[in-house]
Amino acid sequence: xxxxxxxxxxxxxxxxxxxxxxxxxxxxxxxxxxxxxxxxxxxxxxxxxxxxxxxxxxxxxxxxxxxxxxxxxxxxxxxxxxxxxxxxxxxxxxxxxxxxxxxxxxxxxxxxxxxxx
Numbered sequence: 001x002x003x004x005x006x007x008x009x010x011x012x013x014x015x016x017x018x019x020x021x022x023x024x025x026x027x028x029x030x031x032x033x034x035x036x037x038x039x040x041x042x043x044x045x046x047x048x049x050x051x052x053x054x055x056x057x058x059x060x061x062x063x064x065x066x067x068x069x070x071x072x073x074x075x076x077x078x079x080x081x082x083x084x085x086x087x088x089x090x091x092x093x094x095x096x097x098x099x100x101x102x103x104x105x106x107x108x109x110x111x112x113x114x115x116x117x
Contacts, residue, residue, distance in 0.1 A: 013094045019073035023051075023084040024062040035060035037083070046084050049076070063090065066098050 024038040035053045039062050042051045051064040064080060068072040073089045080087045 002093045016068075016096045016099070018092060018094045018099075018116045019070050019089050020092045021065050021077050021080055021087050022061060022075055022090045023062050023080060023087045025059055026061075027059040035062050041083065042080075046080065055064040062069040063092075066094055066097065 005025050012023055012102055023042060024035055026034045028089075032055075039051055039053045042062065042064055042100070046064070051062065053060065053062045055061070065073065065076055065078070070089060070091075
C-alpha cells in the first residue's frame with residue numbers, strides 16, 4: 001500500500017521546491033576550466049555531497065547538494081564556505097525522486113583495518 005501511494009505521488013507531483021548551494025558562477029573565457037576545477041576540488045574535499053556542473057548561457061555553474069529547507073542548506077553552506085568563501089544558497093526546483101531513498105542501492109560500509117577491529 002505504501003509503495004502505491006509513493007508511486008501515485010510521484011506522478012501527481014513532479015516538482016519540489018528546495019535549495020542547493022551555488023559554489024561557482026562564471027562567464028569568463030576560462031569559465032569551463034574554472035568550473036571543472038571547482039567541481040574536482042569540491043568532490044575531493046566533500047565526497048559525501050553530490051555536486052553538479054552545468055551550463056546556462058552565458059555562464060557555467062557548479063552547485064552542490066539538494067535540500068528541502070533553506071535551514072538545511074545554510075548549515076551546509078557554512079561548511080562549504082571554508083573552501084568556497086563566495087558560495088550562496090539558491091532556490092531550485094527538484095524532481096521529487098531526488099529525495100526518495102531507494103532500497104535497491106547497495107550501501108557499502110568501509111572495511112575495518114586490523115587496528116580498528
